[in-house]
Amino acid sequence: MNSSPLESIPVGREKIRLLESKSILHRRALLKMIYTARAGHTGGSLSCVDILNVLYNHVMNITPENFSELNRDHYIHSKGHSVEALYAVLADKGFFPFEALDSVETYGSYFIGHPTRRVPGIEQNTGALGHGLSFAVGMALAAKMNGRNDRIFTIMGDGELAEGSIWEASASAANYRLDNLVAIVDRNTLQISGRTENVMAMEPLDEKFSAFGFAVREVDGNSISDLIGVFENLPFEEGKPNLILARTIKGKGISFIEDQVQWHHHVPTDAEFDTAMLELDEAEKALGD
Amino acid sequence: MSENHLPIGSTNLDIFSKTLMELAEQDRDVLVVTSDSRGSGKLTPFGEKFPGQIVEIGIAEQNLVGVSAGLASYGKKVFAVSPASFLTARALEQIKNDVAYSNRPVKVIGISAGVSYGSLGSTHHSLHDFSVLQAINNIDIVAPADNFETVQAIRAAVHHPRPIYIRFGKKPMPDLHAPGTHFEIGKAIQLTPQSNHYDVAFIASGETVFRAYLASQALAEKGITCCVLSLHSIRPFDEDAVLHAAVNSKVVVTVEEHCVNGGLGSRVASFLMQAGVFRPLRIVGIPDEHTVTGSQVEIFQHYSISQQGLSQTALHLLEKESVS
DSSP: OOOHHHHTSOSSHHHHHHHHHHHHHHHHHHHHHHHHHTOOOHHHHHHHHHHHHHIIIIIOOOOTTTTTOSSSOEEEOSSGGGHHHHHHHHHHHTSSOGGGGGGTTSTTOSOOSSOOTTSTTOOSOOOSTTOHHHHHHHHHHHHHHTTOOOOEEEEEESGGGGSHHHHHHHHHHHHTTOTTEEEEEEEOSEETTEEHHHHSOOOOHHHHHHHTTOEEEEEETTOHHHHHHHHTTOSSSTTSOEEEEEEOOTTTTSTTTTTOGGGSSOOOOHHHHHHHHHHHHHHHHHHHO | OOTTOSOEEEEHHHHHHHHHHHHHHHOTTEEEEESSOTTTTTOHHHHHHOGGGEEEOOSOHHHHHHHHHHHHHTTOEEEEEEEHHHHTTTTHHHIIIIIIITTOOOEEEEESOBTTTGGGOGGGOBSSHHHHHHTSSSOEEEOOOSHHHHHHHHHHHHTOSSOEEEEOOSSEEEOOSOTTOOOBTTBOEEOSOOOSOOSEEEEEOGGGHHHHHHHHHHHHTTTOOEEEEEOOEEESOOHHHHHHHHHTOSEEEEEEEEESSSSHHHHHHHHHHHTTOOOOEEEEEEOSSOOOSSOHHHHHHHTTOSHHHHHHHHHHHHHHHHHO
């Protein structure tokens, strides 16, 4: 399952197709995880999994082989509740076998419902929201101090943006001109109790992050080709931290889960799971056409 | 007896900043991270001499701790410096998750701790830090008593393998220790001669220790023998030293610049009860009430954290002990 051959394939239709195929594999794995554990964050994992796929299989210099080294890219999963997407991508990347994920959220397992460093490939314990960006700022600053070009990536949820610490961290990212920091917002427009704009109106997000000193780009966060395109232009502006507003669909890829608030952490029934797997089979077939 | 007969040293804060300069000179990975606290932390000279080793975060304690954890993950030896009151309340979740739970060995430095800010009031007091941090796994807690303990604690912190919280105040402290005294995080220091028969055990931490020591001297003039422990480390907790002090004493008095709930005294009482050592015990600290307005010294005197107050507390306990 190690994807190193994928990295050597030049960007083009073939590579995009391979990555799209991986996204389907990741969706199968994360749904199986949640279905088996009878717990998990289904909607948010499905919305950010394409971003994680492109990061780990195309953009970031992170492998099981170099993970113990400091001088490489780094990833912090700020929206820690969507851990199932991360587990799926890390398993596919070869950090641990897929079978290990049968233990997710079981008694005594290291694979708990939020990221922890006990799991190979995970850099920092997250789960309480509003923490990842500060930590990433510290890493990006340290990399700069060391004269390194390591890049630090983090994905935040859009509901998470109501945390004040995000804005403290944003100010410091710009203050220290951290153009090696890449903050990504999984803008799926839903959080646990409803539309993000109804819970706490945060738009215009692009203007807010721009005003805080980020170079902002918007992208379809469920489009492999669009994601590849946006990451190719890093850093967007020299001396400015990067912010990618990734427009996504919560529950993306499964028709009856998409954009449904109740699927924040709903667990599929047997019938729902079977239907979801069939939909992913169909999507895979469509890729081959 | 005056509180001034011990030789007066510098403030622990001054000693902290001097020690950090020495450490930063030797190791470029030693960093100070501040929240607009370089003035209150006496770190202006540090910033001037080592501009590449100081990170200003502004008045944003949560970000201060999160950024410090990120820097530490890159192998930096990070001293996150901010007033103890804000650091351990405003940024508690970052200390809990980013530092302790994630095992990032940040040196969390609470300055102007306890009631150092005096009449500025409760917003600026940290009477909760021992309590909240003791309830969080994987962070050591140290309150040095004098300049010597401060130097030693800061030096030890640089290579400390776990997260550590060190707090101190900003008043000059008398020197309590003889040259050559051994210091180790997690090992209490006994200030009085070793014996197997004491009347009173004073177990104290931080800037209350010298007051307990002076009380022991006043009591000695009345023929009452004391064991005075500087329990600078609330965690790791030195069970052996506390056991020795309590087992060999008639009564135990704990002293701390902290709320009487959940601090050093609670820890000592809990430990002794569970060890089956039952001694009359008083927890001297700041009671569970709106703290009286005053300077640090006035607040201490108000709550009997003074030579006289502690002597009287010990005498009352001894009287009750002899009656029963």
